[in-house]
Amino acid sequence: MIITVGNTKGGVGKTTLAVQLAIARALAGRDVWLIDGDRQGTAAAAIAARAEGGRQPGIACAQYADGPALRGQVQQQRNKWQDIIIDAGGRDSTALRAALILSDVLLVPFAPRSYDVWALDDMAALVDEARSVRDGLRAFAVMNQADPGEHSADNADAAAAVAEVPQFEYLAAPIRRRKAFSNAGGAGLAVSELAPRDPKAIAEIDSLVSSLFNIQQIA
Template identity: 70%
Template sequence: MIVTVGNTKGGVGKTTLALNLAIARALSGRDVWLIDGDRQGTAQTAITIRAESGRLPAIACAQYADGSTLRAQVQQVGPKFQDIVIDAGGRDSTALRAALVLSDVLVVPFAPRSLDVWALADICSLIDEARAVRDGLHAVAVLNGADPAGQDNQEAVEALAEFPQLEYLATPIRRRKGIANAAGQGLSVLEMSPRDPKACDEITALVRSVFKSI
């Protein structure tokens, strides 16, 4: 299964979610390939830190910021893996466009802020273009960095009605320091000690929903 975590808006936590999805699948025994489609290479850096620490399971990772290269490598090497997770976006790029055409599922993180919700129009346009090339892309939106209380979360979810391209996954990820700290070490929050039960439950629910969404 090929899953892309992408959005044309930066700062919504794509890399953190991509790392958690990839590592969670590897922890469950799947053979996973994480692809960094961003020129900044943050996911690749995190996996390098993981490898240098000797943490297991090892995660295969490659960086392809060019769309044609990403497409060619996934088509040639991808069949060797059970799951591929692509970290793409932060802007409209050839890598993001290639990933959308290749993927079974697109996960679009968004924050409960008006600017983040309005920005979904851009990724929805790319979803339409990708579906015109290859039918079958399932796109889901996940609230990331959700507020612990207040109305902003619900208002952001309700605003998704303007974007029929996206199915809302009712598995919000709240702002938790442990999730960010884990990613900085090339880890999933599922691997951290002491364990953060709430964060682990949220990530586990997200992984389950994403990989059962088609």
């Protein structure tokens, strides 16, 4: 299965989620390849920190910020891996466009801020383009950096706005603003590997992973 975590809007936490997904699947015993499709190389840096810390399982990671290179490498190597997670975006790039054509699933993180929700229109247009070339791309939007409160009006308003964008299925597995995510990401760790443990952060990532992969299996 190939999943792209992407958004043309920066600062929505796509790299955090891509790294968490990759490690979670590796911890579940899957052969995982994480591709950093962003020139900033943040995901690759996180995995390098994990390797330097001697954490197991190790995560295979490569950086291809150029669309043709990313497409060629994935086409050559896709059968070697059970799951490929591509971190792409922050802007409309050739890597993001290549990733969309290759992927089974697109996960678009968005924050509960009006300009983040508006930016989904740009991603919706890219989804339409990708679907015109390739059938079967499923696109999900997930709220990231959500307000911690269970009954936040901003969270509810953002979720309702996303439901109006027909290209996306809203994934009701919000990730809230928690220090555990930034602490874990910088060290290349899953939140479940971080000490002290944050049970709420762990439960949120577990819910996201379960939702994403169960949906694909049902499909």
